Amino acid sequence: MPFSNKLDQPHMVVRVLLIDDDEDDYIITEDILDDIPYRNYELDWVSNFDDAISIINHGVHDVYIVDYLLGAKSGLDLIIEALKDSKHKPFILLTGQGDVRVDEKAMTVGASDYLVKGQMTPQQLERAIRHSILHSRHLNHISELNEKLEQRVQDRTRQLDKAIKTLQRSNEDLELQISERKKAEEELLKSQAIYKIIAHNFPYGIIAVLDENLKYLFADGTGFKELELDAHKIIGAQFFQFLRKNDPSKAKEYDARFELAKSVIDSGEEQIFDFDYKDLNYSVIVVPIKNSRKQTKQVLVVMLNITQQRKAESEIKKSLQKERELSELKSRFVSMASHEFRTPLSTIMSSVSLISRYTSEEYHEKRNKHIKRIKSSVNNLTQILNDFLSISKLEEGKSLVHKSTIKVDNFIEGLCDEMSPVKKQGQKIIIKHTGDMLIKTDSQILKNIIINLLSNAIKYSGHGSKIWVDSCIDEKNLLITIKDEGMGIPEKDQVHLFDRFFRAENAMNIQGTGLGLNIVNKYLEMLHGKISFESIEDKGTTFSITIPKKIILDEKDTTHRG
Structure with missing residues (x-):
């Protein structure tokens, strides 16, 4: 505990070390300390110089009482030795009577x-101990303050030296910068005159010069009007600042482009990037402008409006894609047709050959059987050709929407009658209609949709099965469902059902092109309709189509559909 605290609290023990080669002096000193009231002292004793120095260095005592006479060395020598570490310690010297010179020294x-040996009283010793402890504390405190002050002076001196050197360098740099700025300003004026001439004759964009913070120093060009920018207000503004304000939905995109432009200042390498503003497309090139010290302090920005080029590229890509699709369609059709045509043609050839032999009346039944086979094969060939012609027209945009009013119940009954010759033995089509009777739509397109779905229901259902055709006209739509009891569609194949040329796994041995449902889907798009289905393998399939009563025709509906 610090000395000051022990003096403030009388019950605390003050440890005292007596350094004296006479044991009697120890006993006398201990008696005197015991007579001091309100204080608690603990006295230790050491009789020789070296041991005293060792104990003092441990610093466990609060005050030291030293006899002047210590054998070969004196108490003054001990004090001098003990104070070599620069930290003051409370020493009280015991001297002989009347020895003033020793006291002063x-x-x-x-x-x-100091105290005179043999004349100490408890009051004198208590005062000397208290005075020595306080005096030592004050000296140490002053010493610490002096050290701190000296350190602060040294620190301030170093800081001042550093500041002076920095100021000198800054002055040198400032003079150099002033000189370079004057040259740069002269070059800038020349450059701006050139930029202005170029920008005035730049037809599709803006030419600008930005400083190292990407703020506009110069900007001109015809693109200001397109970008809704004010050429007079843009000087001093930051790159993309006004665009970000005018179109906040693309703030992140503009921030990313800003960082790309900023990287030119850091790296000295040019950057090229695109950005979109509302319905406009721009290509931007940012080029570093380096000073005489090869530093990039400015950048040249050229913003080119490439909206028309983008549109042209898009149209070209669409045309190329359509060409690829048509080419693929034709290639796949040739491959498919070569296979699909072979079977019905072979059937026709064999049946014709056999009919020529069945000339008498007794072969009437066999002739009818082969005539029926010929008709079925011709129907298959017709279906293949119809599918191809339909999808070809749709892809080439030659199918148009022509609206007319039809009576739905009669229309569907007529289509079902038309399909009667291709029904399998015992198959029955059940027709039901509810709601209004009349609707205005494209009758040929609607016929193609229903015939295709009805043909599939007949083809993929067995002998003696039933097919339900339900129709309904409500306030908004024409609804038609065609349900069969056929083989159904495997669940894993259902996701691809409307893909071109796709055939379900369980239908591979049944003739077909894989184009029918794809054509139905495209026809429904022309009428703004939708199709959905439910199917369970070996139990049957239900197709549902929805066609709005009011078809909104635009320019594409009358000139280019598909």
């Missing part, structure tokens, strides 16, 4: 107080 070498 003791105070000079560092003793805090």
Whole structure:
């Protein structure tokens, strides 16, 4: 505990070390300390110089009482040795009576107080101990303050030296910068005159010069009007600032482009990037402008409106894609047709050959059987050709929407009658209609949709099965469902059902092109309709189509559909 705290609290023990080669002096000193009221002292004793120095260095005592006479060395020598570490310690020197010179010398070498041996009273000793402890504390405190002050002076001196050197360098740099700025300003004026001439004759965009913070120093060109920018207000503004404000939905995109432009200042390498503003497309090139010290302090920005080029590229890509699709369609059709045509043609050839032999009346039944086979094969060939012609027209945009009013119940009954010759033995088509009767739509397109779905229901259903055709006209739509009891569609194949040329796994041995449902889907798009289905393998399939009563025709509906 610090000395000051022990003096403030009388019950605390003050540890005292007596350094004296006479044991009697120890006993006398202990008696005197015991007579001091309101204080608690603990006295230790050491009789020789070296041991005393060792104990003092441990710093466990609060005050030291030193006899002037210590054998070969004196108490003054001990005080001098103990104070070599620069930290003051409370020493009280015991001297002989009337030896003033020793007393003065003791105070000079560092003793805090002195007492005359043999004349000490409890009051004198208590005062000397208290005075020595306080005096030592004050000296140490002053020493610490002096050290701190000296350190602060040294720190401030170093800081001042550093500041002076920095100021000198700054002055040198400033003079150099002033000189370079003057040259740069002269070059800038020349450059701006050139930029202005170029920008005025730049037809599709803006030419600008930005500083190292990407703020506009110069900007001109015809693109200001397109970008809704004010050429007079843009000087001093930051790159993309006004675009970000005018179109906040693309703030992140503009921030990313800003960072790309900023990287030119850091790297000195040009950057090329695109950005979109509302319905406009721009290509931007950012080029570093380096000063005489090869530093990039400015950049040249050229913004080119490429909206028309983008549109042209898009149209070209669409045309190329359509060409690829048509080419693929034709290639796949040739491959498919070569296979699909072979079977019905072979059937026709064999049946014709056999009919020529069945000339008499007794072969009437066999002739009818082969005539029926010929008709079925011709129907298959017709279906293949119809599918191809339909999808070809749709892809080439030659199918148009022509609206007319039809009576739905009669229309569907007529289509079902038309399909009667291709029904399998015992198959029955059940027709039901509810709601209004009349609707205005494209009758040929609607016929193609229903015939295709009805043909599939007949083809993929067995002998003696039933097919339900339900129709309904409500306030908004024409609804038609065609349900069969056929083989159904495997669940894993259902996701691809409307893909071109796709055939379900369980239908591979049944003739077909794989184009029918794809054509139905495209026809429904022309009428703004939708199709959905439910199917369970070996139990049947239900197709549902929805066609709005009011078809909104635009320019594409009358000139280019598909």
